[in-house]
Amino acid sequence: MRFAKGHGTGNDFVILPDPDGTLPLTPALVAALCDRRRGIGADGVLRVVRSAAHPEAEASAAGAEWFMDYWNADGSQSEMCGNGVRVYARYLAEAGLVDPEGSFDLVTRAGVVPVTMGEEITAGMPVPRVYVQSEADSFGASFIGTAVDVGNPHLVCAVDEPTLEGLDLTRAPAVDPLIFPAGVNIEFAAAGPAPTGSDLYRRMRVYERGSGETQSCGSGACAVAAVALYHAGLDSGVVVIDLPGGRLTVTSTPTECLLRGPAVVVAHGDVDAQAIRQLAPTYS
Numbered sequence: 001m002r003f004a005k006g007h008g009t010g011n012d013f014v015i016l017p018d019p020d021g022t023l024p025l026t027p028a029l030v031a032a033l034c035d036r037r038r039g040i041g042a043d044g045v046l047r048v049v050r051s052a053a054h055p056e057a058e059a060s061a062a063g064a065e066w067f068m069d070y071w072n073a074d075g076s077q078s079e080m081c082g083n084g085v086r087v088y089a090r091y092l093a094e095a096g097l098v099d100p101e102g103s104f105d106l107v108t109r110a111g112v113v114p115v116t117m118g119e120e121i122t123a124g125m126p127v128p129r130v131y132v133q134s135e136a137d138s139f140g141a142s143f144i145g146t147a148v149d150v151g152n153p154h155l156v157c158a159v160d161e162p163t164l165e166g167l168d169l170t171r172a173p174a175v176d177p178l179i180f181p182a183g184v185n186i187e188f189a190a191a192g193p194a195p196t197g198s199d200l201y202r203r204m205r206v207y208e209r210g211s212g213e214t215q216s217c218g219s220g221a222c223a224v225a226a227v228a229l230y231h232a233g234l235d236s237g238v239v240v241i242d243l244p245g246g247r248l249t250v251t252s253t254p255t256e257c258l259l260r261g262p263a264v265v266v267a268h269g270d271v272d273a274q275a276i277r278q279l280a281p282t283y284s
């Protein structure tokens with residue numbers, strides 16, 4: 001089974017080229033591939049499949065050729081992955097499947113995402129919807145947060161720098177299951193001085209649904225930017241966000257949310273399909 005490995009600001013993915021949708025991908029196989037000791041290791045899997053070859057994409061593709069079939073490390077699926085979109089796009093460009101300097105539309109479970117290529121890659125993410133206040137509890141501490149829908153669910157908790165630094169994210173913070181019946185990605189964000197050319201600045205960490213603490217989360221950065229702008233009373237602006245794995249920039253208006261950052265493919269190889277399939281049942 002051919003694979004590539006890539007990352008966007010340290011949010012890493014196993015990329016599975018499967019243009020005709022013939023790969024029998026299961027949650028257990030995804031979890032085995034993402035295992036950092038016994039598999040390849042990653043925060044998630046990106047199956048590169050033609051929209052016409054995937055039942056979830058056929059209807060919504062509107063002419064867009066490629067579908068991002070995204071899976072979390074635990075084998076669950078998500079509607080959206082902002083870093084995944086950008087890494088997927090880099091893979092397509094390096095494989096000669098899209099113009100490395102052009103733009104194209106990518107189908108995701110959360111709709112069609114316009115992508116602009118370049119040294120950094122920009123994804124036109126779903127416009128974040130800020131909807132309700134809720135709470136996250138972690139190791140006995142309670143954090144007030146704001147729920148945001150970026151195609152996938154987020155809870156953004158404002159904290160100060162020392163709290164951000166000291167957070168233990170080895171275990172999933174507890175959240176209200178009535179507000180987040182399908183789980184949620186939880187961001188902790190601290191404000192700081194905005195760099196020249198931007199309006200707001202946040203440093204953030206994230207505990208991702210289905211993957212645990214990751215080095216970066218693109219949709220999470222969009223959620224953090226939306227809450228930052230909301231609290232600043234702005235309906236548009238440029239928000240610079242530093243994550244453990246690097247910097248992302250979100251440019252937001254009421255009708256657009258552009259996520260920009262680096263994306264690289266670092267390896268290509270072959271998975272021993274038999275060995276990985278033998279491992280897979282331990283995750284079922």
Ligand SMILES: N[C@@H](CCC[C@H](N)C(=O)O)C(=O)O
Binds near residue numbers: 078080152210
């Ligand atoms: N890291 C991603 C988000 C991946 C999906 C998320 N864990 C979920 O379950 O919604 C990003 O860059 O957006």
